[in-house]
Amino acid sequence: MSFLPEPAFAHDRTPRIGVLLVNLGTPDEATPAAVRRYLAQFLADPRVVEIPRVLWLPILHGVILRVRPARSARKYASIWGAGGSPLLAHSQKQRTLLQGYLAQRLKAAGLPPDLTAIELAMRYGNPAVDGALDRLRAAGCDRILVVPLYPQYAASTTASAMDAVYAHARRLRRMPALRSIDCFHDDPGYIRALARGIEDHWFRNGRPDRLVLSFHGLPRRSLDLGDPYHCHCRKTARLLAAELGLDPKQYAVTFQSRFGRAEWLQPYTQDTIVALAKEGVRRVDVACPGFVADCLETLEEIGIEVKEAFLAAGGKEFHAIPCLNEAPQFIAALTDLVWRHLEGWLAPPPEAAARELTLLRAKGLGAAR
Numbered sequence: 001m002s003f004l005p006e007p008a009f010a011h012d013r014t015p016r017i018g019v020l021l022v023n024l025g026t027p028d029e030a031t032p033a034a035v036r037r038y039l040a041q042f043l044a045d046p047r048v049v050e051i052p053r054v055l056w057l058p059i060l061h062g063v064i065l066r067v068r069p070a071r072s073a074r075k076y077a078s079i080w081g082a083g084g085s086p087l088l089a090h091s092q093k094q095r096t097l098l099q100g101y102l103a104q105r106l107k108a109a110g111l112p113p114d115l116t117a118i119e120l121a122m123r124y125g126n127p128a129v130d131g132a133l134d135r136l137r138a139a140g141c142d143r144i145l146v147v148p149l150y151p152q153y154a155a156s157t158t159a160s161a162m163d164a165v166y167a168h169a170r171r172l173r174r175m176p177a178l179r180s181i182d183c184f185h186d187d188p189g190y191i192r193a194l195a196r197g198i199e200d201h202w203f204r205n206g207r208p209d210r211l212v213l214s215f216h217g218l219p220r221r222s223l224d225l226g227d228p229y230h231c232h233c234r235k236t237a238r239l240l241a242a243e244l245g246l247d248p249k250q251y252a253v254t255f256q257s258r259f260g261r262a263e264w265l266q267p268y269t270q271d272t273i274v275a276l277a278k279e280g281v282r283r284v285d286v287a288c289p290g291f292v293a294d295c296l297e298t299l300e301e302i303g304i305e306v307k308e309a310f311l312a313a314g315g316k317e318f319h320a321i322p323c324l325n326e327a328p329q330f331i332a333a334l335t336d337l338v339w340r341h342l343e344g345w346l347a348p349p350p351e352a353a354a355r356e357l358t359l360l361r362a363k364g365l366g367a368a369r
Contacts, residue, residue, distance in 0.1 A: 003173040007138045017116045017345050018141030018176070019102075019338055020132055021095055022161040023149045023293065025124030026085040030076035036069040042124040047160040050221075079299040088122070090293035091149070093326045094334070095120040101335040111346060117141055121164075123157075129164040137176065143345050146180040147338060149292050151190060152232035153183035154218060181341055185232040186239055189333025194236075194289050195243040196329045201285070201321045208285035208319065210252060210276055211244075212269065213237045215290040216297060217255035220263040230265055236289050252276075256288075256306075257297050270306050277315035284310060287321040292330065294323045 027038035043049055043060050076085075083089040095118055103113035117139040121132035136144055148161040162180055169175050184190050198211070215233040223230045237253045256269035269286075276284055286306065288298045303320040310318045324330035 001171070004134075004171050006172075006174055007134075007140075013140050014112070015142045016114070016140045017342060018136035018139070018144035019098070019116055019118045020129075020136065020144055020146045020165070021091065021098070021118065021120045021149055022129065022146060022165075023087065023091050023120075023122055024157065024295075025122035026087045026295070027073075027076060028126060029084075030073055030080040032069040032073045035073045035076060036065055038125050039069060039072070040065055045124075045156075045160055047156045047163065050219075075300045076296060078304065079296060085295075086299060087293050087295035090323075090325045091120055091122075094149075094293065094331065097326060097331045098334055098338070101331055102338065105335060105339060106346075109346070115346070116342075123161050123164055129161070130168040133165065133168050137172075137174075141176060142174075143177040144179070145338065145341055145345075146178065147334075147341075148181065150290070151183060151187075151292065152185045152215070152229050152236060152290055153227075154229040155222070155227050156218065158182055179341060181337065183228075183232060184337055185236045187333065187337060189336050190330070191236070191239045191243055193324055193327055193329035193333050194240050194287070197324060197327055198240075198244060198285075198287055198321055201319070205319060208283045208317075209281045210284050211246065211250060212252050212254055212272065212276075212284055212286045213240065214254050214256045214269045214286050214288050214302060215265075216257050217264040217268070220265055223265065233290065240289060256301060269302070270309050273306050273310045273315075274313045277310050277313035280314075282315065283317035283319070284315060285319040285321055288323060292324045294325060298323055 025038065025042065027034040040060075043064065044057070046053070049056055049060075079086060081089060099116075099118045102116050102118070106115050107113045117136055119127075119132040119136050121127050121129040123129065133144070146162065146165050148158045150157040150161075153159075165178065165180075169178065202208075213236075215236075218227065218229055233255075234253065237251070241248075241251050252267070252272055254267050254269040254272045255265040258264045258268060273284060273286070286302050288302060291298050298320065307318040307320065
């Protein structure tokens with residue numbers, strides 16, 4: 001195997017630390033052709049569809065990629081903004097804000113504010129993982145922290161993101177030191193940011209009869225095989241409900257985005273919402289704690305499809321609560337999370353370290369050299 005070319009090296013360059021944010025992905029445009037390219041990459045991932053390739057690929061290319069792109073493109077078009085994909089737009093803003101927050105934290109710690117470089121990548125689509133890693137390497141990063149933006153670990157999301165990172169890293173002659181954050185489903189800052197977003201919505205719009213916490217679904221088989229995702233979702237919901245001061249009768253935990261005929265994690269979001277309407281529940285609010293940025297699944301599936309189903313079943317008022325997006329509380333929590341995982345990599349500049357050593361020696365505490 002031939003290795004990729006290395007960036008130009010300078011001996012006087014100060015090594016930097018890279019942070020790679022990774023989210024799921026989005027088509028480049030809300031068109032059938034762009035959606036087809038995106039789905040071809042997404043649904044061909046064996047982490048996503050755990051069906052033997054010899055059985056699955058003919059179905060994917062012979063049926064699904066012929067039928068689904070046009071339908072999905074119409075859904076994307078219904079939520080596409082002036083800046084394109086909502087997921088990409090929010091993710092780019094998160095990256096920019098995190099860079100600023102980290103620079104302030106570094107400066108306060110007596111470290112160069114440009115010690116870290118941050119890139120954004122999408123597991124499927126653009127910006128691609130390999131390009132983002134190469135940009136970090138070109139910026140002088142010999143240590144990289146990978147942050148999959150999935151609070152709850154799943155093999156189909158977090159592990160797949162790391163698959164892409166390692167697949168590119170194995171082609172490098174000078175492989176950077178790599179760390180990763182596998183989950184933050186119970187991180188106190190993340191939980192508080194979720195609660196603040198919901199409380200802010202309630203302050204402006206009043207409280208619902210029932211809060212539904214909807215997480216992305218997975219095949220039920222994933223739980224049987226040992227994937228911790230279901231447990232992580234339940235813990236997030238339990239901690240969030242406690243932070244909001246809710247009792248079990250005031251909220252429900254559900255799973256959305258079912259695909260195919262196999263059993264998925266239950267209860268299903270839309271079925272639950274319809275049942276609540278038929279029971280006489282007048283107002284339902286839905287929050288999606290597993291998504292850190294609004295996307296097709298929150299804006300179209302929850303905000304349009306599930307809302308229509310609730311109203312058609314007799315419900316009177318439906319609110320889709322925005323995701324964390326660029327909320328200052330979330331960016332601060334993300335900064336704290338990254339900072340903790342950079343422990344041991346952050347060091348004072350050489351001149352500061354020399355001053356500290358001089359002081360220690362003056363006190364008789366420094367090691368002789």
